[in-house]
Structure formats: structure tokens, C-alpha cells
Amino acid sequence: MSIIKNPGGSGQSELERMRDDIVVARRQLELALDVAGAPCAWEWDIRRDRLVADARFAAITRQDSAALAGGTSTNCFFNSIHPDDLKRVKLAVAGMMAGSEIFSKDYRLLKDDGGYRWVHANGRAIFDEDDNPTMFVGNLVDVTEQKRITEELRVAQTAGGIGTFEHRVGWATITVSEQFCRLFGLHPARVIPVATLNELIHLDDRRIIDLSFPDDHQDVSSREFRIRRADNNQERWLTRRGEYVDDVDSAGQRYVGVVYDVTDARQVRDKLQQVNDELAGVAHEREQFIAVLGHDLRNPLASMSAGLRVISKDVTDQRTTRVLRLMGESVQRMSSLIDDLLDLARGRLGDGISLNITKGGRVEPLLARIVNEILVAHPERIIETDFDVHRTVDVDHARLEQMVSNLLGNAITHGASGKPITLSAKTEGDLFELVIRNGGTRIPEAIMKRLFQPFSRGEENSNKQGLGLGLYIASEIAKAHGGSLSATSDDASTCFIFRMPLDC
Numbered sequence: 001m002s003i004i005k006n007p008g009g010s011g012q013s014e015l016e017r018m019r020d021d022i023v024v025a026r027r028q029l030e031l032a033l034d035v036a037g038a039p040c041a042w043e044w045d046i047r048r049d050r051l052v053a054d055a056r057f058a059a060i061t062r063q064d065s066a067a068l069a070g071g072t073s074t075n076c077f078f079n080s081i082h083p084d085d086l087k088r089v090k091l092a093v094a095g096m097m098a099g100s101e102i103f104s105k106d107y108r109l110l111k112d113d114g115g116y117r118w119v120h121a122n123g124r125a126i127f128d129e130d131d132n133p134t135m136f137v138g139n140l141v142d143v144t145e146q147k148r149i150t151e152e153l154r155v156a157q158t159a160g161g162i163g164t165f166e167h168r169v170g171w172a173t174i175t176v177s178e179q180f181c182r183l184f185g186l187h188p189a190r191v192i193p194v195a196t197l198n199e200l201i202h203l204d205d206r207r208i209i210d211l212s213f214p215d216d217h218q219d220v221s222s223r224e225f226r227i228r229r230a231d232n233n234q235e236r237w238l239t240r241r242g243e244y245v246d247d248v249d250s251a252g253q254r255y256v257g258v259v260y261d262v263t264d265a266r267q268v269r270d271k272l273q274q275v276n277d278e279l280a281g282v283a284h285e286r287e288q289f290i291a292v293l294g295h296d297l298r299n300p301l302a303s304m305s306a307g308l309r310v311i312s313k314d315v316t317d318q319r320t321t322r323v324l325r326l327m328g329e330s331v332q333r334m335s336s337l338i339d340d341l342l343d344l345a346r347g348r349l350g351d352g353i354s355l356n357i358t359k360g361g362r363v364e365p366l367l368a369r370i371v372n373e374i375l376v377a378h379p380e381r382i383i384e385t386d387f388d389v390h391r392t393v394d395v396d397h398a399r400l401e402q403m404v405s406n407l408l409g410n411a412i413t414h415g416a417s418g419k420p421i422t423l424s425a426k427t428e429g430d431l432f433e434l435v436i437r438n439g440g441t442r443i444p445e446a447i448m449k450r451l452f453q454p455f456s457r458g459e460e461n462s463n464k465q466g467l468g469l470g471l472y473i474a475s476e477i478a479k480a481h482g483g484s485l486s487a488t489s490d491d492a493s494t495c496f497i498f499r500m501p502l503d504c
Contacts, residue, residue, distance in 0.1 A: 042077070042123075044136035046097065049074050060119070060142065061109060082108035082116050096125050096136055103138060106147075118147040167194070167255045168247060170214050183238060183261055185229030202226035208240055208259070217244060218255050224262060237263045305331050353473075353480040355396040363393045363400065363432075367425060370401055374408050381412055381421065388426035393502065395432075395481060403477045403485075404434070406470040407496050411438035415494070427502065432483075434498040443489040451487055474498075 040056030050071040058065035061080040068076065081089055085107040096103050103123035108116040123138025163180025167173075174197065178188045184200055186192065198207045205225035209218060222241045229236060242257020308331065312324050364387045371383050404423075411421045419439025426433055443451070452475040471485075474496075478485035483500025 039139045039141045041139045042137070044074055044077065045071070046133050046136060051076050057140070060117070060140070062112060080109045082110055084108070093136075096123070097133060099125075099131070099133065101125050101127075103136070106143065117142055118144045161261050163259045165208075165242075165257055165259065167209050167218075169217065169252050169255070172211065172214070174209060180259060183236075183259055184227060185231035185234075200227045200230060202228070202235075209255070217253075218242070220244065220255075224266075236261055237266045305335075353399065353476045355399060355480050357394050358397050359394050360392045361395070361397065362389070363395060363397075363425065364389055366397055366401060367404065367423065367434075370404050370408065371423060374405070374412070378412055381417070383408070384420050384422045386422065386424040388424075389432075391427050391502070393427065393432050395500075396477075399477045399480070403474040403498065404436070406474045407436045407498075410470060410496075411436055411494075414438070414440060416440040419493075430502050432500050432502055435495060437493050437495045439493050442491050443487075443494055448487065448489060452485065 040054055040060055042051060042053040042057055044051050048071075051068065051074045052071045053061075053063075053068040055065040055069070057063075058068045061076075063076055063079060064072075077093070078086060078090065089105055089107050092103055092105050101124055103121065103125075106118060106120050109119055110116050119140045120143045121138060121140040123136055125133040126135035126137065128134050161179065161183070163183045164177040165180055166175040172194055173191050174194050175191050176189070181188045181192075184197065186196075194209045194211055197209070198211075201207055202225065206219075206223060208225070220243055222239060224237055224239050227236055227238055228234070238259050239262045240257060240259050242255050244253045245256055247254045305328065308324055308328050312321070312328075315321050315324060367387065368385065371385060375381065375383060408421065408423070415421060415438030422435075422437045424435045452471050454469055454472040475485045478498050478500065481500045483498060485496065485498050487497070488495045
């Protein structure tokens with residue numbers, strides 16, 4: 001080999017530069033191999049004890065490509081193998097020399113940076129007429145990325161308790177992961193008979209793979225089933241999910257899926273269901289108690305009210321008259337509370353708000369009367385009305401009055417005192433719409449979410465009288481009419497909207 005000299009440097013420096021270029025080129029080739037996972041080949045002449053390999057093999061095993069191309073000692077085959085894998089690879093090669101035909105191994109090769117790569121080597125022996133091996137040929141492929149993904153999947157399966165499986169249509173065996181075997185209490189195995197799994201499944205539950213019709217597809221919907229673990233006979237609940245994919249090795253299909261343990265989740269779910277059932281029973285008993293109590297309280301209140309009216313006829317002094325009037329107002333307020341409780345009980349017990357529909361009636365006079373009564377009690381407030389009702393509305397007048405009174409009372413209590421309240425009603429198409437709007441600040445979002453729930457009141461109004469049932473009962477009245485009651489609120493006003501179909 002001649003050394004090229006240049007005017008600016010010695011032949012030795014040129015040689016060093018060429019060596020540096022070779023190192024860079026080798027690293028670039030190694031990087032390309034890392035990315036591409038390209039296969040590389042070798043030929044081992046057993047009789048001559050010579051190894052010939054291509055440039056890719058040289059790069060991946062950190063050897064001289066020129067020497068390998070011309071043939072070198074077969075010891076070079078082992079030069080870059082990880083020390084922990086060297087013994088088993090040598091044993092496999094010795095088996096080849098002793099007459100074994102197939103060589104297939106995963107092992108690690110050391111890298112220049114101190115790390116290692118995983119490779120998969122496939123080889124076979126070529127024999128002469130006397131069955132003596134003469135050549136050992138093969139190739140190896142970088143499988144580092146596949147190993148990394150496989151390890152990550154194994155860790156994820158173990159940590160998450162997820163087992164994987166694969167079943168080919170028509171086969172009586174199933175390929176499974178190690179975690180899959182753990183879930184069934186089986187010794188780790190790569191392939192197991194489907195019948196072995198099905199024997200562990202509860203008789204009342206469907207099989208994980210149904211072989212009654214081997215050539216048919218399995219049900220791909222998610223399925224829960226019980227098993228008796230093979231190791232300790234413990235009953236567990238598992239869930240199976242899967243889907244069909246094309247089989248790359250044949251024209252058929254494979255059923256690929258996962259299995260995981262849901263025993264704890266089912267136990268928690270069952271306990272929650274039990275608690276919910278118990279709470280529902282308690283709530284039902286409570287509503288029944290409220291209904292009975294409200295009904296039984298009506299009679300003594302009616303007697304008290306009648307007695308007060310009788311007494312009032314014979315009273316002449318102002319002080320006694322005033323006391324009787326206050327007592328009458330208290331009785332009336334108690335009667336209203338009882339009516340609210342009874343409406344609550346009806347709604348909760350499933351009977352709903354009862355209606356007595358008036359056919360062909362006009363609602364404008366009713367709404368005007370309600371407004372006048374509210375203004376008598378609150379003369380300092382302004383209520384503006386706008387009625388655009390062109391037809392009769394079939395509605396329970398008493399219940400509509402109850403709803404509108406509740407909504408107007410709510411607007412007076414919570415709205416800005418210096419701003420007017422508006423009540424509008426109209427018929428449009430097949431709908432009747434009633435809107436009550438009051439000025440004031442925005443209702444907080446947390447309160448808006450439970451606005452129509454019973455016993456719901458804003459914290460700032462916790463000292464107000466009443467049970468917090470007004471809006472709930474108004475909403476139930478709307479539902480009883482086949483309609484709805486909704487609310488909106490912003491920084492300027494709050495609006496309640498009742499809509500109902502006219503043909504209800």
C-alpha cells in the first residue's frame with residue numbers, strides 16, 4: 001500500500017487522518033444499522049477454520065471488514081459477544097459442530113460506547129456425503145428495539161395484571177403470555193390447549209374460546225367470567241377483550257386479545273350496589289314517613305284554623321284580634337310547609353305531582369291575579385307583565401299558580417330590590433312559554449348545578465324561612481305538565497323559563 005503525501009503534512013499524519021475517517025465511517029454504518037435493523041451474513045468454513053462475513057457483520061461486531069471479507073479466524077465470531085451470553089452461544093455452536101442442523105439464538109453484542117445491542121442469529125449446517133458438517137452459514141439481525149418493546153410490554157402486563165393471548169381460527173391451542181398463565185394459576189407456558197383453560201371457567205359462564213364450532217369466529221364483545229385458579233382453587237372474575245386480525249403466516253385470521261382480573265372491582269361494585277339499595281330503602285321509608293306525617297298533620301291544622309275563625313267572630317279588643325291574626329298566619333304557613341312536604345313525597349315516591357287540568361281556559365287573568373296578590377304583600381316592588389297568549393292553554397290552574405307564586409317569591413327574595421321583575425307569557429307554535437326575570441348578580445355555578453334539587457338554598461340565604469323546596473316543586477309541576485323549567489344567570493339578571501307543549 002502506498003502512502004499519499006501532501007505538501008502540508010507528513011505521510012504519517014495522512015495515515016492517521018484516514019484511520020479517523022474509517023472510524024467515523026464505521027460509526028455512521030453502525031448508526032445506520034441501529035436504525036434500519038439490516039440483516040448481515042456470515043459463512044463459516046468448518047474444515048479450514050475460516051470465517052467470511054459481509055461489511056454489515058463487521059460493523060455490528062466491531063471488526064475489520066477487509067479482514068472478514070478475505071476470511072479470518074473463526075474465533076472472530078465470538079469477539080464481541082457479551083460475556084454473560086458467550087458460554088451459551090459457544091455451546092450452541094458446539095452443537096452445530098456435533099451435527100445439529102439448526103442454529104437460532106438471541107444474544108447481546110458489545111458496542112463501542114460501552115453499551116450493547118440485542119441480535120437474533122439464524123444459521124444452519126451444511127453436511128457432506130458422510131454427514132459431517134462442512135459449512136456453517138447464517139445471518140443475524142439487530143432486534144434491540146423489539147426486545148425493548150417486549151420488555152416494556154412484559155413490565156406493563158405484570159404491573160397492570162394484564163395477560164395477552166392469540167388464537168388462530170380452527171386451532172385447539174392458544175398462545176399466551178406469562179402473565180396470562182399467572183391469572184389462571186397455571187405454570188408459565190407459551191402454548192397451552194384451549195380445553196385446559198375452558199375447564200377452569202365456571203360452568204354457568206361462556207368459554208374464553210368456544211371450540212364447539214372451531215372454524216367460526218369468537219364473540220369479540222367484552223366478557224366477564226369466573227374461573228377457579230388451577231393452583232389454589234380460588235374463584236376470581238376475569239374480563240376478556242379481543243379482536244380479529246389477518247394472520248401474516250396464512251390466509252386465515254387470528255383472534256388477539258387481553259385478559260385481566262376484575263375481582264376487586266366487582267366486589268367494590270357489589271358493595272356499592274348493596275349500599276345504594278339500602279340507602280334507597282331508607283329514602284323510600286323516609287318519603288313514606290313524610291307523606292303519612294303531612295297527611296296526618298292536615299286534620300289538626302284544619303281544626304286549629306276553623307277554631308281561630310270561630311273565636312275571631314266574638315273578639316272585639318285590638319290586642320286579641322292581632323294575636324289571633326298572627327296565629328292564623330302561622331297556621332297558614334304551617335299548612336303551606338305541609339303541602340310542600342307532601343308534594344316532595346309524591347315526587348320521590350314515583351307518583352309525581354297530581355294535576356287537575358282545566359280545558360279551554362285562559363291563563364292571562366290567572367297570571368294577573370297572582371301578580372296583584374304578590375304586589376299587595378310587597379308594594380315596594382315593581383312587577384312588569386307582557387302577555388302574548390293567542391289561544392287557550394290546558395293547564396292545572398292551581399298548580400300553575402303555585403309554580404308562578406314560587407318563582408315570583410324567589411325573584412323578590414333573591415333579586416335586586418331596586419330593579420323591576422318581569423313576567424311574560426306567550427304561545428308560539430305548539431308551545432306555551434312563561435318567563436320570569438329579575439335583576440341581580442350572577443348565581444354561583446355550584447348553586448346553579450343544584451338549583452332544582454330539594455332542600456337547596458344558597459349559603460347566603462341559609463337563615464331564610466322555608467324548606468328550600470320551592471324551585472324543586474316548581475320543576476316537578478313543569479314535568480307533570482310534560483314541560484320543563486330551566487334557569488339562566490349572568491352578571492345582570494337571572495331568568496326562569498317554563499315551556500310546555502300545548503297538546504300535552
